[in-house]
Amino acid sequence: MLWEPIASAPDALRLLPMEAPWHPATDNSPFYAVKWLSYAANMASTDLARRRGYDEALFLTLDGLVLEGPTFSVAWVAGGRLETPSLGLGILPSITRAVLLDEAAPRLGLPVVEGVFPLARLLEADEALALSTVKEVTPLAAVGDRAIPRGEVSGRLAAAFREIVVAETG
Ligand SMILES: Cc1ncc(COP(=O)(O)O)c(C=O)c1O
Numbered sequence: 001m002l003w004e005p006i007a008s009a010p011d012a013l014r015l016l017p018m019e020a021p022w023h024p025a026t027d028n029s030p031f032y033a034v035k036w037l038s039y040a041a042n043m044a045s046t047d048l049a050r051r052r053g054y055d056e057a058l059f060l061t062l063d064g065l066v067l068e069g070p071t072f073s074v075a076w077v078a079g080g081r082l083e084t085p086s087l088g089l090g091i092l093p094s095i096t097r098a099v100l101l102d103e104a105a106p107r108l109g110l111p112v113v114e115g116v117f118p119l120a121r122l123l124e125a126d127e128a129l130a131l132s133t134v135k136e137v138t139p140l141a142a143v144g145d146r147a148i149p150r151g152e153v154s155g156r157l158a159a160a161f162r163e164i165v166v167a168e169t170g
Contacts, residue, residue, distance in 0.1 A: 006134055012141035012150065013056055013130050015069065016049040017119055020059035024090035025067055034092075042070035056130070058143060065089065066117050072132035073097040074140070076125035077110075077153045083121070086114040096131040096161070104137075104160035110153065119143075127151035137161045 022041045024031055031038075045057035058074065059067040066085050068074060073094040075084035082105045087093050101112045122128060128140035128148045137158035140148045 009135065009138070010055055010141075012139045013135075014054045014142040015056050015058040015074075015130075015140060015144075016052055016054040017058045017060055017144050018045060018048070019062055019064075020045070020057075020067060021062060023059055023061070023067055025065075026061050029090070039070070046070050054142075060119055061089070064119050066119055066122050067091050068094075069130060069132075072130045072135050074122070074128065074130055075100065076122055076128035076140075076148075077151065078121065078125045081111045081113050082153075082157075083113045083115065083117060083125075086116055089116065094131060096133055096136065099164055100129075100131055100137065100157060100161060103164055104157050107160045108153070108156055110157075127154045129154055129157065136165075 021027060045059070049055065049057040056069050058069055061067060066074065067089055068085065068091040073084065073091065073096065075082055075097070082101070084097065084101065085091055101114070105112050122143055123146045126149060128143070130138045130140060137154065139150055139154045142148055
């Protein structure tokens with residue numbers, strides 16, 4: 001077993017969208033929705049994003065559909081709903097995403113829509129979020145050149161998520 005402290009991260013992330021031809025959504029991979037160990041391409045994408053002045057990458061299909069980040073899921077608030085890419089695209093069934101959709105959003109009375117969304121949909125969002133065990137519920141500050149507004153729903157979702165974590169882990 002190895003451990004190391006979690007590196008401090010920005011309180012809002014700037015994502016560089018990029019096509020991810022190696023992603024299971026685009027290459028008929030046998031590793032569909034699997035948390036596999038071949039993360040080299042994902043790690044290289046994070047590195048590329050950082051060299052371009054962003055915090056992280058955001059993966060798209062070759063048709064420009066939103067998938068996920070190298071180590072996180074994404075969701076956004078649009079028109080009073082929480083939207084997020086469907087697991088049917090081959091993204092990882094993230095635990096954080098599941099808790100947010102199944103428990104945190106219902107606590108806020110926020111309807112959830114899982115679907116297939118072009119990047120333009122995320123760019124027009126009212127608020128947007130990165131989701132993972134490490135990032136928990138972290139707002140997005142920008143996607144590419146587009147600034148994403150900071151709204152109050154993100155904070156309420158993050159607080160609801162934290163309450164659930166505390167209730168389950170003490
Ligand atoms: C590709 C990908 N998507 C999403 C996630 C988030 O998963 P979880 O919420 O289970 O940490 C991860 C975590 O490593 C990941 O690698």
